[in-house]
Amino acid sequence: AAMDICQPTEEQKKGYFDRVPFAYTFDDKVLMPGMVSSNEVIRSLKDFPLDEDDVVIVTYPKSGTTWSSELISAIVHQGDTEGITPVPMEQRVPWLEMDYKYIPEDSFIHPKNRAAPLPSAKKRVWFTHLYLEYLPEAAKQGKCKVLYVGRNPKDTAVSFLHFHYIAKHLGCQTSMDFNEFFPLFTSGYVLGGEWFKHNTDYWKWCQNNPNARFVKFEDMKKDLAKEVESLEKFIGVPLTAEQRAKVVDHCSFKSMKGNKSTNRVEIKELFDKEKGSFIRKGVVGDWKNNFTVAQNEAFDALYKKKMEGSGLDYE
Template identity: 40%
Template sequence: MSMVVVSTVSNMSEYDRSVDGIRYPWATTDEILEAMKTFEVREDDVWLISYRKSGTTWATEIITVLSCGCDFTKRDETNPLEHTCFLDLLKPNMTEFAHVTATKKPSPRIIMGTHFQSRHMPRELITKKPKIVYVARNPKDVAVSLYYFHKSNKLLKTFKTWNECFQAFYDGDLVGGSWFDMNLYWWNRRNDDNVLFVKYEDMKEDLPSAIVKISEFLGWPVPEGKLEEVVKHCSFGSMKNNKKQHWYTESGLFDSSMSPFMRKGLVGDWKNYFTVSQNEAFDKLYEEKMKGSGLKFRYKL
């Protein structure tokens, strides 16, 4: 179903709503959620899935560079919005839903940045078994990053205080739903042949190894002698200064005067926000929610 989307988001009547117990922004329409039930997945698709603010843009760039054979001239000629499919949202100036556009793309398709919880993922994602890269980040840093993301994102309501954001994250009552539910689901699928579970903290500590790991999983090897250049290109500082990464700001969806889209990218910034009591409460919640899973994160490097 083709459609024309208005070029501004300033007149939205509501920020989000609950669907099956999960909050979604108004731009994740009922039609999008319904279409996911029957969305045709291809076996040679490459999917990047993550909870919001877990390194999605970072991993997207790595996969995009690898898909171009680490040819940076070819990468520079690539429009991120045309090269990849982001199924979750309507965006300004879109002429049709992303899932409609995706059906027209030749294989192999790269479907990036999907933040759907498992219950709203395409059903064929499990049966067709495409390559899936799942990026996970420690929840405390995710919570802080979400606090600033909500300040700047015009699709999302602004939390008045850090305490308000913390409570919503703790309760799983914010856009995207429970961090615990999403990460536990994909952690439990980490041994599937078509799933690669990557931790943000490991990428921060040893980016070259993470890039090689992703390249080997996807079957897109880094050409000999190119790894150092790929690492430099995909470093946080390089990406933050790369105008190709500013499409979100330029789309009109983001007010960078409130907070930049790519803010700090640090491991451990949560210590500047969590109170002692919040930290203790969250640690207790983590043990309850993730008991027996074996999923652990590093909260500093």
């Protein structure tokens, strides 16, 4: 019976679906916010052209997407942090499956306003939340670099709930509490789909693909310099010690929170900055302030069942 609290009722699912503007279900599997995505765009990605100079960052939502995007952007620009900061992140690292039909053309995030890449850019970078099966074929065939960033699911869940408060494309659901969000998250009835499937599919795939790398949010928190050193090698953009130090400093939590380009609250079409900060805490272990004992026990049981034999584990 303990497992039941991990499943939302039909009523909870319908309520959530109705609160997400233009919600739709892609492929009968994943709930998507229609304000920023569409079936057409996701289907068209199958043939998206990618080559060895491209990097695709993959995350389940709220697993360090913005952090890793800024990190990779700083690496491919060889530590030119002054050069990249004035350029909005949406222009440097666009969202692969974004559909801009509801975004005004004069918005800085609209592709029409995308600046030419900076001279220091050695590669193009995107991010995506899509399941492995919907990745562009070129990425699946190992033609470009794919970086997966994973995060402890309990911290991800808490961060994801807070994200619903400020995200207009998820309906600014300020009255939703963790008890209501918990079963939606654990069952995968949210943007990004099921956390377990997302993580384990990519984890297994990364093991057999030399052009793919699986990194954990927690390891980045522990020793960012070490991760940067390994990532620059992986991407093929070697940095000097001085450039590396700049990247690490630029991507510290304090710098990220104070940086308008990464705190993303300036995107008025997507976020309501009165409702909170895009970059909130960036800590490890915040879930302990939110999970009840029953939720924690039920989640641990589900985690054990879903992750068994995968070889992937989070602290």
